[in-house]
Amino acid sequence: MSNSLAESGAPGPAAPGRKPQETDVRGPFHGAAALWLALMAGPLSFGIAGPALVLDDAARDLGVSTGAATWTVTAFGWGIAVGTPLLAGLLDRRGARAALTVCGLLVLLGAGLVAGIPVLPVLVLGTALMGLGTAGLTATAMSLAGSPRAMGLVTASLAVVGSTAPLAGSLVNDVLSWQATLALPVLSAVAVPFAVARCAHGAPVTREPFDALGAVLLTALVTALVFVPHQPLVAGVCSVVAAGLLAARVRARPRGFVPAVLVRNAGFLVSAGLALCLAVVNFGMMYAIPERLEDHTSWSTSEIGVAMVWPLLLGGALSWFVVAVSARTGRRVVIGALAGLAVLGAVLAVVGTSPAVLLAAQALTSIAAASGQGAFAVHATSAVPDDQRPPAIGMFNLSYLLGAAFGPAIVSLLSL
Secondary structure, X not given: OOOOEOOOOOXXXXXXXXXXXXXXXXXXXXXXXXXXXXXXXXXXXXHHHHHHHOHHHHHHHHOOOHHHHOHHHHHHHHHXXXXXXXXXXXXXXXXXXXXXXXXXXXXXXXXXXXXXXXXXXXHHHHHHHHHHHHHHHHHHHHHHEOOHHHHHHHHHHHHHHHHHHHHHHHHHHHHOOHHHHHOHHHHHHHHHHHHHHHOOOOEOOOOXXXXXXXXXXXXXXXXXXXXXXOOHHHHHHHHHHHHHHHHHXXXXXXXXXXXXXXXXXXXXXXXXXXXXXXXXXXHHHHHHHHHHHHHHOOOOHHHHHHHHHHHHHHHHHHHHHHHHHHOOOOHHHHHHHHHHHHHHHHHHHHHOOOHHHHHHHHHHHHHHHHHHHHHHHHHHHHOOOHHHHHHHHHHHHHHHHHHHHHHHHHHHHHOO
C-alpha cells in the first residue's frame, strides 16, 4: 500500500529529503495482534442475530407487537449500513485512532440507552447508535488487516459470534434481561483501547476535503433502502430519487465521499453485489429457520438456540479456511461455489421440514455468506487503487451489511 500521497491525493514518491507520510490505516496487525481486530469486529453480530429468540419477550414487556419490537433489529441494521461508509470516511480523513475513539463512544452511549431505558423509541435510538459504532469498528478492523489471513480472521469472527449469538442472547435474557441481550454489541469496545494504542502514530490516508453533500445523499439512499421492505412504494420512490441525486454528485465530484473509481469499477461492483445477495439470504435465514423449527418440532426456545449453534459455527469456522485459500483460487470458482451453496440452502429451507434438513440449510447459507464476506472483500479491495482502500472497505461493507437490514425484514413480512 502506498505510504505517500501527493497534494492531489494521488500516490507518488516522497519529495527528496522528506520523510514519507506514514499512514495508520493499515497497521501491523498480523499474527496474534490480529486477534484484537477479531474481538473488535465480532460483537457486531450480536446486534444482528442476538435478538432472534428474545423479541417476543421484549414485545410483551413493552406492550407492543413482535413486529414493532423488530424495529430494534431494523434500527441496528440501519446503523451498520449507514455507519459503515460514514465512519470509513472518518477513518480515511482522520486516521484509525480518531475513528476507533468515536466509534467506541457511540457503542458505549447506545448500550447505555438500551440497558437503562426500556421504552421502544429509546431502544430504537440506542440500537441505531450501537450499529453506527460497531460498523465503524468493523470497517476499521478490516482496513487494518494486512493480509488475506488476517482479513479471514476478522470476517470469521463475525460469523463465529453470529453462530452463538441466538443462544447467547437467549441465555443472557434468562439470566439478566432482554435489554442486556440487545446491549451485547458493547463487548466490541473491549478491544478499542488496545487498537488505539497500536494506531497511535500516523496520518490520514487522504487530504481531500470532506464531501458533506455526498455523505448526506448516501445516508438518504441507505435510509430509503432500509425502509423498502416496510414501505415499498414510498421508500422505493425515495430510493430512486436519492440514487439519481447521488449519481449526479459522483459525476460532479469524482473524488468525493463516494469515489467514482468505485462505482465505475466492474470488479468492485460484482464483489459488493454478490456479498449483498449472500448476506440477505443468510441473515434472513437466521430468523426464518427458528420459526420453521418452532412449526415442525416441539423444541423449546432454548433448545432451538442450542441447535442453531452448530450450523452457524460451522459456517464461521470454515470461512477462515475458504478466505485464506480463495487468494489462490480462481474468482469464478469461488463465486460459483458460494452462490451454489446459498441457493441450495434457501431451497432446503423452503421445502424441508425435518430438523436435520433445516439446520443443514442454515449451515450452507452461513458458509456461503461468511466466506463471501472475506473472499469478496479481498477481491473488491484488490480491484481498486491502494489509496482507495478505506472507502472501498466502507462501501463493500455497506453492501454486505444492508443484508442485515433486508434479510430479517423480508422474513418478517413473509411470515405475516
